[in-house]
Amino acid sequence: MKLSIVNITEKINTHIDQISPYDPGKPIEAVAEYYGIDANDIIKLASNESALGVSPAAVKAIRNNAELCFRYPEGSAHKLRIKIAKKFDVLPDQIIMGNGSNEILTFIGHCFMNSETSTVSSEHSFAVYKMITELYDARSIQVPMTKDLVLDIYKMVDAIESDTSVIFICNPNNPTGTMIKNKDLESAIEKIPEDVLVVIDEAYAEIALETMPESMRYVAEKTNVIICRTFSKAYGLAGLRLGYGMGPVNLIQALQKARQPFNVNLIAQIAGTAAIDDDEFVDQSKRVYRDAKLYMEELCNDLNLNYIPTTTNFMLIKVGNGAEVAEQLLKKGIIVRSMNGYDLPEYIRVTFGMPKENQKFIKTLRELLK
Numbered sequence: 440m441k442l443s444i445v446n447i448t449e450k451i452n453t454h455i456d457q458i459s460p461y462d463p464g465k466p467i468e469a470v471a472e473y474y475g476i477d478a479n480d481i482i483k484l485a486s487n488e489s490a491l492g493v494s495p496a497a498v499k500a501i502r503n504n505a506e507l508c509f510r511y512p513e514g515s516a517h518k519l520r521i522k523i524a525k526k527f528d529v530l531p532d533q534i535i536m537g538n539g540s541n542e543i544l545t546f547i548g549h550c551f552m553n554s555e556t557s558t559v560s561s562e563h564s565f566a567v568y569k570m571i572t573e574l575y576d577a578r579s580i581q582v583p584m585t586k587d588l589v590l591d592i593y594k595m596v597d598a599i600e601s602d603t604s605v606i607f608i609c610n611p612n613n614p615t616g617t618m619i620k621n622k623d624l625e626s627a628i629e630k631i632p633e634d635v636l637v638v639i640d641e642a643y644a645e646i647a648l649e650t651m652p653e654s655m656r657y658v659a660e661k662t663n664v665i666i667c668r669t670f671s672k673a674y675g676l677a678g679l680r681l682g683y684g685m686g687p688v689n690l691i692q693a694l695q696k697a698r699q700p701f702n703v704n705l706i707a708q709i710a711g712t713a714a715i716d717d718d719e720f721v722d723q724s725k726r727v728y729r730d731a732k733l734y735m736e737e738l739c740n741d742l743n744l745n746y747i748p749t750t751t752n753f754m755l756i757k758v759g760n761g762a763e764v765a766e767q768l769l770k771k772g773i774i775v776r777s778m779n780g781y782d783l784p785e786y787i788r789v790t791f792g793m794p795k796e797n798q799k800f801i802k803t804l805r806e807l808l809k
Contacts, residue, residue, distance in 0.1 A: 454554075454576040461566060464776055465769070474770055481772040484790040484800055487613070487643075487753045489675035490727050491793075493710075494720045497676060500713035501706055512705035515695075519703075519712045523683060526715060527655055532688050535695055536703045540642060540669040540682025544571045547665070549697035551604040551636055552577040559598050560607040561590045563615055563781050565640065568607040577604070588615040588747050588755070592627040599635055606631060609640045610654075611647055614781055614788045616749030621652035628657060628664070636690075637664045642682075643751040645673035645721050648729055658685050665690060670707075672752065673721050674714040679707040728752045731791035738801045742808060753790045761787045764807065771803045 464485040471478040516536040524531045537543040544567060552558065552575035559580045560568040572579040580603070582595045590612055599606060608627075611618045619627075624639075631637055637657075644651050645668075657664040665686035671677035681703060684694065714720075728751070735754055739746045745757040755778065758764040765777040765787050776788040789800065 458570060458573045461570060462780055465774055470769055470774060476772045482796045482799060483774040484792050485774040485776045487790045488677050490791055491724050493675040494714040494717040496717040497710040497714040500709050504709045507705060512701050512708055514700055516703050516708050519708050522712050522715050529658055529685055533685055533691055535684045535691050537682045538702050539680040540667045541567055543667050543682055543684040546694040546697040548575040550693055556604040557600055557602050558605040559595055559603055561595060563783055564609045565613050589617040590619055592619050592623050596627050596630045603635055605636045605638060607638045611643045611751045615747055615755055616751050616753055618649055618750040624652045633663050640667045642669045643672055644668060646725055646752055647750055649750045662687050670711050670714060676710055679710055681707040681711045728791050731797050734797055753788055755786045755788055757785050758787055759785060761785055767807050773800055773803055
């Protein structure tokens, strides 16, 4: 057989070339090395991570079970699903676990997206929705937000077309921090066709600073709704990658077919099983975020900076040239997120940290804006 000489990249599916990789922001180690700053002097307020670190209950469980790492995990995370089911009063069979809630979105892509389908999401919302859509060669329909940077849920429903298979509702929304109210979500859900999967992404639900919509009832009442949550934000397990989806049994059974064996590692399962009962840690985190929000708003008002009132543990601040300000902050050892990738170039997104971190950020920002 005569072999042709061809660059292997020419064999890549053409639609993959159009995808822009997700930019997670710079890690502390990279900033320290690039700018010659001691890593201990750097504060990271860029990735909406837990200000308090890891749930102490999870840390204890990890330490007590580290020697079990030679074992494969239980494939379906049965014990953890039972704990989650009890917390939300659903059946274990209504829960699917993922390597982060992002993996749940991948399962949805496997099952519901192809070149003949479309998805609906909002502009200035979580970038992975569009990325997942493009990964499966589907068409992404993105709907403008309201002037207050809130998801325009009614226009999103109106944007559904005959080939739409999935609609993504991020609530509270990342990166704007705004929330859809219960009455608006309820009204919208009733108007969405039953053959369109409604993905309600509630990554920040446990640490929301306002009352969350009563979304869990849709898991029992609807056949086309899945709620996605994560252990990254409220419990500080971002590094272990642990998330889950809750929906009707037949939907979860379908998504399970797309799940790889042992997708959730053993230590993540152990940590999640311990953390989910750590209400004291979650309550303490919310107190820190409420205080940080008031502090940040007060200082922004003092600096005559516009900001988007947030309902969770991060905030958008309008600084003019967001990328330039973010770069100048990096040089001072403060990592925040430029919003260029979300088509909000005048803003930076700042995660709420502990008081000393927030004070350092505001002091440095004040100096830069002089």
